[in-house]
Amino acid sequence: MKRILKKASLLLVGVAILSSCKKEFLETKPTSAVSEEIVFETAAGGQVALDGTYRSMYTSLTDHGNFGQKSYEIVSDLLGNDIVVHAQGYGWFNSDYQYTSISTATASSRSDRVWYYYYRTINNANIIIKRIDEASGTQTQKDYIKGQALALRAYSYFYLINFFQQTYKGNESKPGVPLYLEPTRDGKPRGTVQQVYTQIIADLKAAETLLTGKTRIHKSHINVNTVQGIMARVALQMEDWPTARDYARKARGTIAPMSTATFTSGFNAIGNTEWLWGLEVNVEQATIYASYFSHMDNTASGYAGLGSFKKITKALYDQIPTGDVRKDVIKAPGSTIYPGVPDYAFIKFRKPTAATWNGDYLLMRAGEMYLIEAEACARIGGAEETASLSALNTLVKARYPAYNFVGTGTALLNEILLQRRIELFGEGFAYNDIKRLKQGLNRPTGTDNHGGPRSSGGTNFDPTVYVLPDGSPKFLMRIPQAELNNNKSLTPADQNP
Numbered sequence: 221m222k223r224i225l226k227k228a229s230l231l232l233v234g235v236a237i238l239s240s241c242k243k244e245f246l247e248t249k250p251t252s253a254v255s256e257e258i259v260f261e262t263a264a265g266g267q268v269a270l271d272g273t274y275r276s277m278y279t280s281l282t283d284h285g286n287f288g289q290k291s292y293e294i295v296s297d298l299l300g301n302d303i304v305v306h307a308q309g310y311g312w313f314n315s316d317y318q319y320t321s322i323s324t325a326t327a328s329s330r331s332d333r334v335w336y337y338y339y340r341t342i343n344n345a346n347i348i349i350k351r352i353d354e355a356s357g358t359q360t361q362k363d364y365i366k367g368q369a370l371a372l373r374a375y376s377y378f379y380l381i382n383f384f385q386q387t388y389k390g391n392e393s394k395p396g397v398p399l400y401l402e403p404t405r406d407g408k409p410r411g412t413v414q415q416v417y418t419q420i421i422a423d424l425k426a427a428e429t430l431l432t433g434k435t436r437i438h439k440s441h442i443n444v445n446t447v448q449g450i451m452a453r454v455a456l457q458m459e460d461w462p463t464a465r466d467y468a469r470k471a472r473g474t475i476a477p478m479s480t481a482t483f484t485s486g487f488n489a490i491g492n493t494e495w496l497w498g499l500e501v502n503v504e505q506a507t508i509y510a511s512y513f514s515h516m517d518n519t520a521s522g523y524a525g526l527g528s529f530k531k532i533t534k535a536l537y538d539q540i541p542t543g544d545v546r547k548d549v550i551k552a553p554g555s556t557i558y559p560g561v562p563d564y565a566f567i568k569f570r571k572p573t574a575a576t577w578n579g580d581y582l583l584m585r586a587g588e589m590y591l592i593e594a595e596a597c598a599r600i601g602g603a604e605e606t607a608s609l610s611a612l613n614t615l616v617k618a619r620y621p622a623y624n625f626v627g628t629g630t631a632l633l634n635e636i637l638l639q640r641r642i643e644l645f646g647e648g649f650a651y652n653d654i655k656r657l658k659q660g661l662n663r664p665t666g667t668d669n670h671g672g673p674r675s676s677g678g679t680n681f682d683p684t685v686y687v688l689p690d691g692s693p694k695f696l697m698r699i700p701q702a703e704l705n706n707n708k709s710l711t712p713a714d715q716n717p
Contacts, residue, residue: 256347256351259351260351260352260354260355261355261356262355262356262357263352263355263356263357263358263361263362263365264357264361265355266348266351266352266355266357266362266365267361267365269344269347269348270348270365270368270369270441272344273341273344273345273348273369273372274440274441274499275505276288276340276341276344277289277341277499277581278290278499278501278505278507278511278512278581279507280507280510280511281333281336281337282328282333283510284312284509284510284514284523285312285313285510285515286333286337286510287507287510287511287512288337289499289581289583290511290512290581290648291512291515292334292337292379292383292648293647293648294313294316294512294515294516294648295313295316295322295330295334295651296648296649296650296651296652297645297646297647297648297649297650297651298313298316298317299316299317299319299322299650299651299654299661299695300650300651300653300654300661301533301650301654301661301662301663301664302532302533302536302641302645302650303530303531303532303533303645303646303650304530304531304532304533304564304668304669304670304680304681305317305528305529305530305531305680305681305683306527306528306529306530306531306562306565306680306681307527307528307529307678307680307681308527308528308681309523309524309526309527309528309529310523310526310527310528311528312515312523312528313515313528314528314681315330316330317681317683318682318683318684318685319683319684319685319688319694320684322383322696322697322698323694323697323698324698325698325699325700325701325704325715326700326701327700327701327702329698329700330697331383331697331698331699331700332700332701332702334379334380334383334697335380335384335697335699335700335703336700338376338377338379338380339376339380339400341372341373341376342372342373342376342377342400343400343403344369344372345369345370345372345373345376346369346373346400346401346402346403347403348365348366348369349366349369349370349373349402350402350403352365352366352369353366360434363430363431363434364430364431364434364437366430367426367427367428367429367430367431367434367442367447368427368431368441368442370423370424370426370427370430371423371424371427371431371442371446371447371450372442373423374419374420374421374423374424374427374450374454375450377397377399377416377419377420377423378420378450378453378454378457380397380416381396381397381413381416381417381420382457382651382652382655383651383696383697384396384397384696384697384699384716385397385413385696385716386655386691386695386696387457387652387655387656387658388413388417388457388458388459388656389458389459389656391413392412392413392414392417393412393413393414394412394413395410395411395412395413395714396410396411396412396413396415396416397410397411397416398410398411398707398709398710399411399415399416399419401419406709407703407706407707407708407709407710408707408709409709409710409714410710410714417454417458420454421451421454424447424450424451424454427442427447428444428447428448428451431443431444431447432444438500439490439491439495439497439498439500440490440497440498440499440500442497445470445471445472445473445496446471446496446497446584448467448468448470448471449467449468449471449472449496449497449584449588449589450584451463451467451471452464452467452468452470452471452589452592452593453588453592455467455596456592456595456596456656457652457656459599459656461596461597461599461600462596462600464592464593464595464596465592465593465596465597465600465604465607468589468590468592468593468596469589469593471496471584471586471589472496472586472589472590472593475493475494475496475586476493476494476586476618477494477586477587477590477614477615477618477619478492478493478494478585478587478618479618480545480618480619482494483545483546483549483619484545484548484549486568486569486570486571486572486579487568487569487570487582488513488569488570488571488572488579488580489572489579489580490580492582492585494585494586494587495582495584495585495586496583496584496585496586496589497583497584498580498581498582498583498584499580499581499583500580501577501578501579501580501581502578503576503577503578505578506576506577506578507577508577509522509523511577512569512579512581513569513570513571513577513579514577515528515530516530516569516646517569517570517571517579518530518531518551518558518561518565518566518567519558519561519567519570520570520571520574521574522577525560525561529561529562529565530565530566530646531562531563531564531565531566531668531680532550532564532566532645533564533663533664533668533669533670534564534664534666534667534668534669535664535669536641536642536645537550537564539638539642540642541620541622543620543621543622544619544620544623544642545619545620546619546620546642546643546645549566549567549568550564550565550566550567550568551563551564551565551566551567553668553675553676562674562676563668563674563675563676564668566645566646568645568646569646582647587615587643587644588643588644588647588649590611590612590614590615591611591612591615591636591639591640591643591644593607593608593611594608594609594611594612594615594636595608595633595636595637595640596608597611598632598633598636599633601629605628605629605632608632608636609625609626609632612625612632612635612636612639613625615639615643616639616643619643637653637657640653641653651695654695655695658690658691659690660687660688660689660690660692661685661686661687661688661692661695662686662687663683663685663686663687665686668680670683670686671683671684671686693716693717696716696717697716698715698716699714699715699716
């Protein structure tokens with residue numbers, strides 16, 4: 221099973237009908253590709269197509285800053301308050317940190333690449349959803365494949381709607397993104413935020429039904445717990461607290477937080493018992509410099525280690541108590557560990573060995589679900605605060621044995637949000653959290669913070685943008701100009717402000 225995804229890596233070309241309206245993205249039958257009809261003759265062929273879609277989630281698409289899902293999670297955190305860029309280095313992701321690449325609509329901008337990536341995944345999913353019922357094979361096989369395709373479609377729309385519009389609550393009637401539910405060459409108008417979320421929920425419920433009772437073939441695949449975890453995330457963004465609570469509990473089940481030893485081992489192995497979903501990256505499929513660990517492993521010879529070190533702000537570091545393992549995965553000021561790595565650089569994400577780049581990619585873990593459950597229960601309030609405290613303390617005690625929070629009300633909620641920032645630091649949640657909490661961007665400044673002097677000498681890279689009010693149009697990615705040019709259902713007025 222370890223190499224299950226390898227066989228599908230080239231087949232994706234033949235089954236992808238990309239839904240961006242750029243002409244070059246609409247080629248449906250390249251001469252070197254296998255036709256859809258042949259691929260979907262059997263459920264086994266459909267599984268290979270699905271595995272190819274998963275493979276595309278960690279493929280280097282255009283350059284060394286564009287390597288699938290994890291590249292956009294890096295973007296999310298760099299748009300937030302808590303990650304500092306040490307120096308310019310080779311420049312990758314710096315324009316995201318400075319809020320410039322998301323504000324342009326050119327072919328090389330982050331906005332364009334995000335649009336292309338998620339719509340590519342959506343259209344792959346649409347092809348699978350449309351074709352799999354016709355394939356020969358057992359109903360169990362076909363349900364397993366279709367359920368995952370539905371979940372991938374929902375997952376992709378969730379990222380699109382949040383990158384291209386403000387958060388759900390209070391913005392339900394605003395323009396969202398075009399909704400495609402089948403493979404097509406015809407461009408669609410922007411659906412409303414509500415319409416997009418309605419489809420996301422419908423897809424996830426259908427996926428949950430299809431995947432219930434199905435045995436997962438590989439941890440890179442979505443199973444029913446993964447679907448429930450995605451639903452918990454979506455409900456949290458929608459401020460549907462009971463659903464967020466219930467689905468977070470379903471998703472994590474009886475999974476306990478990982479041990480402290482595992483927490484410090486580098487966040488690089490799909491076998492981690494706390495991981496609900498991850499992508500296994502084999503040596504032959506590793507994208508080397510165009511990879512997550514190249515940009516996030518501050519101890520390696522990738523782009524991070526070559527100058528673009530990623531660091532935690534001193535402001536957040538100082539709120540982590542001594543004895544908390546989550547402080548141990550940050551280089552303490554004056555520490556001699558990892559010579560050449562600057563103070564406050566995180567060592568949370570490390571590739572397994574110096575010689576290879578085959579670290580696995582984390583997409584979801586139980587720790588996140590404990591935090592969603594804790595927050596949802598706290599917001600419901602009343603008797604639910606007991607459950608909130610239980611979820612919070614269970615998670616944080618596993619990181620810091622002396623921890624025992626007993627507060628209620630606003631104090632409890634603030635503590636959960638602080639622990640969320642500490643626990644999920646660097647895992648891709650900052651941007652959505654800033655928008656859903658409606659707190660705006662407020663990057664701490666001064667020594668060892670954003671753009672400030674370093675206590676060890678020199679000055680951190682200047683992000684240029686330090687404060688943004690809640691609801692600022694600067695939070696929104698721009699619809700690619702090529703999409704506006706070629707999609708006849710859109711006009712220049714559809715562009716984000």
